[in-house]
Amino acid sequence: MGITERKEREKMERRILIINSAKELILEYGAEEVSMRDIARKAELSKATLYLYFPNKDTLFREICDEAGNRFMGCLGARLKSGLPGMEIIRLFWNCYLDIYGESDDMIVFFSMKRYLAPNYPFLFLTAGNNCDVTYKSYNILKDAVSRGIDEGSFDPDINAGAVARSVLLLFSNIIEEAAKLPKDVRNPALVIEELRKIFRIILNGITVERPDQSFLSASAEEERNA
Amino acid sequence: MGITERKEREKMERRILIINSAKELILEYGAEEVSMRDIARKAELSKATLYLYFPNKDTLFREICDEAGNRFMGCLGARLKSGLPGMEIIRLFWNCYLDIYGESDDMIVFFSMKRYLAPNYPFLFLTAGNNCDVTYKSYNILKDAVSRGIDEGSFDPDINAGAVARSVLLLFSNIIEEAAKLPKDVRNPALVIEELRKIFRIILNGITVERPDQSFLSASAEEERNA
Amino acid sequence: MGITERKEREKMERRILIINSAKELILEYGAEEVSMRDIARKAELSKATLYLYFPNKDTLFREICDEAGNRFMGCLGARLKSGLPGMEIIRLFWNCYLDIYGESDDMIVFFSMKRYLAPNYPFLFLTAGNNCDVTYKSYNILKDAVSRGIDEGSFDPDINAGAVARSVLLLFSNIIEEAAKLPKDVRNPALVIEELRKIFRIILNGITVERPDQSFLSASAEEERNA
Amino acid sequence: MGITERKEREKMERRILIINSAKELILEYGAEEVSMRDIARKAELSKATLYLYFPNKDTLFREICDEAGNRFMGCLGARLKSGLPGMEIIRLFWNCYLDIYGESDDMIVFFSMKRYLAPNYPFLFLTAGNNCDVTYKSYNILKDAVSRGIDEGSFDPDINAGAVARSVLLLFSNIIEEAAKLPKDVRNPALVIEELRKIFRIILNGITVERPDQSFLSASAEEERNA
């Protein structure tokens, strides 16, 4: 009982130690520059020990990716309620993005890992069987929101909901991923958010029937929300 | 005369054989998975022979990248005339993209190589000093076109010309790049073009004051143009 | 306790195994003919294993060189006392040389490595900045000894102390180095020592005002000393 | 006749072209840094052509070595007459050395090649069967001169003629060889000659019964001789 629990807990802690060590290195050097040796060193463990917790490098990295992605999905899931209008869902999506991105490096790690693990982001045939669940779920949420918006009459019926979802994901993932490649000291979250905002605005303009209320995209609105 | 010409030709053919072998491998596995050994094997040559034609891997890869990029720039340059309205420039840009993409794999190779050679696409600080000329030129052409469109009153003055240019490049490069990663037998240019079209339409919608004439984005128009 | 000590010892033994394998090869084929592959093969290890003990070839080779050189300097340092007359210092130098050379291959390895690592023995501009400390120190000891001998009136005031030091080092290093190249079974330390002695005698004759007491150069004296 | 002669002559010229190209490169970069590719490039020939004139790299290099050595032997042979006293022979030897060294780079090439080709200068068992004739001949000339000097009573009977000869060759070869390693623009023949002179003086002192007339070793004497 007590003993096995403690062991369990310690084992879990080791796992997290390893994952966090890997994360930090990935943030600093990029996924493809991080070797098992580096992670072991950072975690102050031996390379062989890593293999006690993860059967191979791929699995370790995949777990990091999943974990980072799930933080975003958790945030989004907590806010989404059924019956929300399409536009509102998109607003929530955006806000989650910003919150997660602003408060932790998980978004960066997620997209960095994603390209490393599944470089062929299969936007054309995005299916459940895919190795990255989060992407698929995000995609569906966005797509459904757009479809709903079309049904509600607020979005242009000529647009393709899937294409919108894919564009948004593609743009957001790439902007963040590339922000991650900037030297850590130059990396400026405000700048990245500003860029995301500009682009999001264009897409929103592109899909709504009338110029939508985009006040939530303005910096001041942001501050309000954070207040 | 005849003899030196033939030698010259054969030499050129070998070069092309190497380049094509590399291209095929890049198309199949992605640039970072391709080693000189792989290329040699594919070309049925020894590794040392590759070095007779290219001083090092980087040069070989860069050449492939440049060559592919230049095909696009050449196509675009030939069609652009000074004094064209912003919207028309964007239309030309789009058509060149499609023409190049449709008739060869150059676009695919270009974007695959680009990420390999200059992984940090510096969308936030896109400058001339960058190692990929084509990207910078494309960026400027697009940005100028949007600025001009704003001046002409056809584009929304609230949008940021640079952000539009960056979005377009980002989306186009990624869609193509990822199309490349699909298994070769599944890869369908028509599908990719359709995807590009959908997304381009959204962005156009997003930046124009009134819903623009997007007939050039319809498949039938495409066919007309090609006729 | 016992266990870590044993591990420590084993690790040390491996290091020494590698160093000795390298040394033997260097002795047999000369430094520039020895590759990491050769060393690995000789030590019956994989190439990669060598890199567990030495970060690169250069470091491994330099260590061998330094180690060999330091044995000589250590021996000399232990015997030198301040205030000794020039002639006595030279005698000590000679004796150390012989002792080291006679009992191990270190002198051979040292000079072989030295030419490999610092091929341009800069006799004309021998400075502290040089990568081979031992040579520089030896040079200065010899030069100072000669200068002192001149001051004491036992050495010819017309000679150049630096030139004497350089000659001695040059002769000794080359004789030993080339002795090393003889087929191992023919290599005869006694013969080499005899050759060194003959040449040393000539130089001593050349620099002393009166024919000096060279009894220490006779084989019998040698035997006495070793007795 | 005429035709075959011309062909013969042209063939000879090609050989010399190759040899000279190699020499220049050896002088500039040192023997071990020169590849067949470099030589071919310098001679403006193809690598394969080199193999028409020399069966392999080793032979080519050996020939360069021999040729350079023979210039010295030729010079010395022309001046030596039978019946000269030992001291006079040594003086001639010294003068030839200086003349050759001063007027061409042959001495440098010779010693540079020699170490490359026969790194194990077999001073202990210097025999006719050796691969470098010149060294052997030089050695014998010097040795005989010293022997003669001993017989004539001008040299110390206790010294070993062979050892003297070996020392002189060793010192001279090394000083020159290492001078060659200095960057070409820093290389200063006057400095090298001065160094040779200092060391030669010491050896002469060491072998003569009385301090000999060494006027020929002074710079002014040199100038006289050249006048």
Add this chain to the structure above:
DNA sequence: TATGAATGAGTGTTCATTCAT
């Protein structure tokens, strides 16, 4: 005769993974 083209065997170095302890 001359050569362009080709290559096998080599260089030092790295890395994910395994295994005896």
Add this chain to the structure above:
DNA sequence: AATGAATGAACACTCATTCAT
């Protein structure tokens, strides 16, 4: 449970030599 030690397979690149033309 943890690890130090080991390694095979890979990497980009070089060089003396060969051979068909």
